Amino acid sequence: MIKVTYVAHDGTETVIEAEEGTSVMQAAVSNDVEGIVGECGGSMMCATCHCYVDEAWEARTGQRSDDEDEMLEGAASEVTERSRLSCQIKLDPSLDGLVVHLPEEQL
Numbered sequence: 004m005i006k007v008t009y010v011a012h013d014g015t016e017t018v019i020e021a022e023e024g025t026s027v028m029q030a031a032v033s034n035d036v037e038g039i040v041g042e043c044g045g046s047m048m049c050a051t052c053h054c055y056v057d058e059a060w061e062a063r064t065g066q067r068s069d070d071e072d073e074m075l076e077g078a079a080s081e082v083t084e085r086s087r088l089s090c091q092i093k094l095d096p097s098l099d100g101l102v103v104h105l106p107e108e109q110l
């Protein structure tokens with residue numbers, strides 16, 4: 004199992020454990036983590052799974068793709084260089100302990 008910490012906009016942390024191969028979005032939705040909606044189910048057709056990868060983890064999650072970039076243009080909250088669509092980050096053992104921050108709003 005892979006541990007992921009979601010830090011809400013107000014600083015509240017939720018720690019969950021998910022199976023390898025699950026996306027950061029799926030892991031949040033199936034554990035009722037508030038702040039990730041995942042409206043399109045992970046097909047990169049919305050931006051309601053927007054998250055900010057913690058600085059310490061940026062190198063391991065990699066850069067967002069051009070398609071993610073395009074979809075993030077419709078995000079409800081500010082997009083920064085650490086913004087990602089959490090449905091596009093798949094959990095593998097190298098991401099055990101991952102920390103992501105959640106935007107103020109998704110819709």
Ligand code: FES
Nearest residue numbers: 043045047052090
């Ligand atoms: S869940 Fe819709 S783009 Fe990620």
